[in-house]
Amino acid sequence: MSSLRTAHLASRAVIAVSGPDWKSFLQGLLTQDVETIQPGELRFAALLTPQGKLLYDLFVAANPEEMGDGALLDVAAEHRDAILTRLSMYRLRAKVTLEPSDYKVIAAFGEPMDGGFADPRLPALGARAYGHCEAESAEADYEAWRLSLGVPGPADWGSEANYPIEADFDLLAGIDFKKGCFVGQETTSRMKRRGVIKNRMLPITFDGPAPAFGTEVLANGSLRAGEVLSGADGRAMAILRLDRIEDADLTAEGRPLKVDRPSWLT
Template sequence: MHCFKSSLRFPKFTAYSLVSNRFSHLETSGPLASLLESRSVVRFRGPDTLKFLQGLLTNDVRRFGEPIGERTSTLPTPNLPTVSVPPMYAALLTPQGRFVYDLFLYKPPMSEAKLDRTASGPGSHPDDESFELFADVDATVLDELVQTFKKYRLRSKVEIENVAEDFSCWQRYGGNLSERSSSAEELEAASVGWGGGVDQSGVSASHGNNLGWQWFKDPRLDSLGLRGIFPSDTMPPLVEADKETDEQNYLLWRIQKGVAEGSTEIPKGEAIPLEYNFAGLKAISFDKGCYVGQELVARTHHRGVIRKRLLPLRFLNDSGEEAEKKVAPGSEVMDNTSGKKVGTVTTALGCHGLGLLRLEEAFKGSGALSIQGQEKVKVEAIRPDWWPVVWVQEHQQHSAVA
């Protein structure tokens, strides 16, 4: 569990005194971009890459090996790859089905799938040995993660490399961006291939290597914006100097959506993926076959009732205004009527946070919940608007039966 300081900085534009005001600013001043220093990049390379990851991760990585159809094609232009494969969100679990690491997987454009330097035709076809996937992972556990995957490697022909010095992770987000997250926006953001073209910063970003790095819609939720990995010595395309901002603002954006990220916000060896909404975030395939920890995940899913889920929280005072008092991760959320524990705050940022709460008590109404030991700090649990309707129905049906 992890807590950032409540003070946020907008390096290139006006600072605000309250976190709530900052979120309002994020809603209206986007698109913003943040370098994600909390994330690093690992490369998997070799002919057994897909087979190796398929037996470990929660999602179906075989998609990266399938022919690219019209669904994933982009419009060919002089400085765009002719086709691209969307990234994938996935997790590695313990054999007991508990969370260990999350990964954003990217397949870089192969030379046959993008235009050459002259923009006159495709490049040469690579051999199987060069097949590779890049993974955006939690920087705080980078070395441990690499060693864990190497432990599973055995005789598989796959190299696992820390390439954190060469590549950086970025997020592009904000209210204006999410509202118009369209194909046109994604195509514009993808303009980082060879040739003369629409976006000179994109051309510069890809110059000197055989890869066309680009922005993609966040594979979890469209409302989270665009995500990508880029060479560390270049600025990603479409990042305006006055709209580059601190990563804590991206954290606030995620908190408001009810989305945790990384092994510090999702407790390693403890978190149950379905309670942290991994199914709704498209991180789990329920028909891919076996992977590490699959049995518990499948059993929990088919039972159909998740009694606890991760929720966005607001911390309020007795007057219903956002409380300025600090709430630490690990604080217990209590039901004021019964005196029973409802859940735990997992992440906190000023008067906002994330918490794993029992749904039966989470939405009882104003003033029903408070922080243990800080009884004057009330807790408001918020149901994210992206939640599938079936989650609410399951909870209501279970409550009625109980």
């Protein structure tokens, strides 16, 4: 019996991008290389502030050849209007069209899927599809799957709260360090080049319900080591000080917890 599941991600929305300059337009803005994207390929990226803080995540889904040149941007639904406004600010004389689409975002996960756009972050995350198709599972099922893999999501990084490297974008194919300039590139490249990464989003495990978002994580009872982000019973994401968690007894709300570092996060 197939274990493939599909879920409509109602928290995501779509922006259609077209026009002869669409690649060069996005190339100067996003953390990902858009110029080399192939038809039918999906790439994970971010739009940063000029200071290098993570503003919005997005996926760039290049149209299959039969659909003509252009792409779909898979973005957080609550931020779609703000993203359209920000992109339009940068458009200037570029020959590019940006408009909202009524396509649904569908995630397929649990086992390999034929077709769709393979998720570039991790093979285990499956694939994404766009259109008016139906899905059998709830978005919460997909979020539980993502959390089980230790992959942070938009609920963890918020907006302008973290740097993309702290949110593991560099380890999840979300930043191309060879592509050249993009908004916030200087800070991002400097953090990578110096190798001084103090904080990372990591999965944690514990008994019982997840501590409230923002709950302080303490090392050895008194030293602040980070804070809890989104989660569920027994498991959550947290942003942690890497220099304070090794060989330390970690707690949140007085409860012991452990870091469950996934194999992809090295």
